[in-house]
Amino acid sequence: MRYLTALLALLVSIGGFAADTQRPQFTFTAIPDQNEAELMRRFEQVAHYLSGQLGVNARYIPVKSYPAAITAFRNNQVQLAWFGGLSGVQARRMVPGSEAIAQGYEDQFFKTYFIAHKSAGITPGDELPQAIAGKTFTFGSKGSTSGRLMPEFHIRKVFGKAPAQVFSRVGFSGDHSRTIALVQSGAFEIGALNYAVWDKAVVQGDVDTNQVSVIWTTPEYADYQWTVRGDIDEHFGAGFKEQLGRALLAIDDKRILESFSRSGFVPADNDVYQAIKQTAQDIGLLDDF
Template sequence: MRQALCGLLVLAALVAASRVDPASAQAGAAPPFVFTGIPDQDESRLVERFGRVAAYLEGRLGVPVKYIPVKNYPAAVTAFTNGQVQLAWFGGFTGVQARRAVPGSAAIAQGAEDAAFKTYLIANVRTGLKPSADLPPAIAGRTFTFGSRASTSGRLMPEYFIRQAFPGKTPEQVFARVGFSGDHSRTIQLVQSGAFEVGAVDYAVWDLDAKAGKVDLGAVTVIWESPTFPDYQWTVRGDVDARYGAGFTERLRAALIGIADPAILEPFGRSKFVPVDNAAYDSLIKVGASTGLLD
């Protein structure tokens, strides 16, 4: 009798152990899909917008999705290169760097505004610099800050335009002092405070910060708007189909371009996301080579 009872208990335990919660089974079917984004602006805004993206993608892709922050632009490229993340919201230049380091990776979506992006040159009003259709020669001799060293709209393209406006001279030869703020929101604050007289900033971040009341238009103003260039995009590693199943990359692309919730789009300063491919950023490779910023 005791042996029979023990046998029944063991059988019951085995049956219970074989019952797997459907949610747990789904979560265990694939490793978490992890992504990051360049820290181009205020950290609280990054957490807000990428947290919403993670929740949205998890619902659309059927796998756990996790956002991890990084400290700077190169750290985003490194995380992508070493496989710590499978997807990243890169600037144009960091995307080029990442895809060159990880063969098979692909740009799959960009903001509708990113095909024709712009840099603003901003100045502290005490400089007396006025808005100009051409890059103002009077910025020469001023103190100047870029954003991150690897930023497209905060360094690569403004340096290119500055070199065009002042042939044969580097920014260090044009300005009294050159700095790197690290991100666009910080650039605005440095120029607004007078720590630097002039700076280069992503126009979308300027618009977002102005809308949020973080820009004192009595202290800092836009003095020049650049020609357009391709910029931000979502880039995915080429090994995700092997990890998450055939067709995963296209499902991911469809999910990104399917984002319609203003609560997700507005923190990006984008109206929608649209398909894109690597070739859209070929011009940045040429600019990077011409300025010596890309090997």
């Protein structure tokens, strides 16, 4: 009897495995804007959720850089991507027919924080402090909306110069978590980053607010979004894009939402990001990735 039970369990697992491998492979990626371990935890949960909702083998493919995420999307190595505002605009330009289909509720009202090490002696204000001029400064990734595009826009607006002409040294940390670490250590006096990453790090006790603090917050802008390739229905069947959009908007798992620092997801479209596109064109960053 014990042998028959074990054999039945084996046959069921083999049958389940065979059926699972027959499902189409659906792949997605995300810009690497935080540390890799945290991103893996977040997007493996999303992959599990989408597999159940869509009847496919959903797989998250991590990448090492913003350009790598855009390239994977362009080459159809992934059919869906969690992009920032700028990287999404860049990717959609390369893949005609691709669409922004969902964004976090908070992404409608996104912000950049300028932070400073206490040694810089910068007083927080309602306007970008003029005293940051001459200091050392780090952006995040070169392709980041909140860590590069928007802070550079405001720096140019206030000082009428490129960042290299405003600061004594300019760097690119690579991601928002690294920006915090560099400014907190004093390696750079000033930095700019995604407000949600900062707020979460403060709550988790990962920031020494005696050493580094927020000195200015930008006006709000639209940022992150899920972007899907325009030819996705050709590969997964008519109506798949619509089904995918519904699944993303329906995410209500508290663990997933907390990992995104979002309260939920809302519809988006390409028009939402026209201001980002125009800003990138105005300061020459649209093709800079």
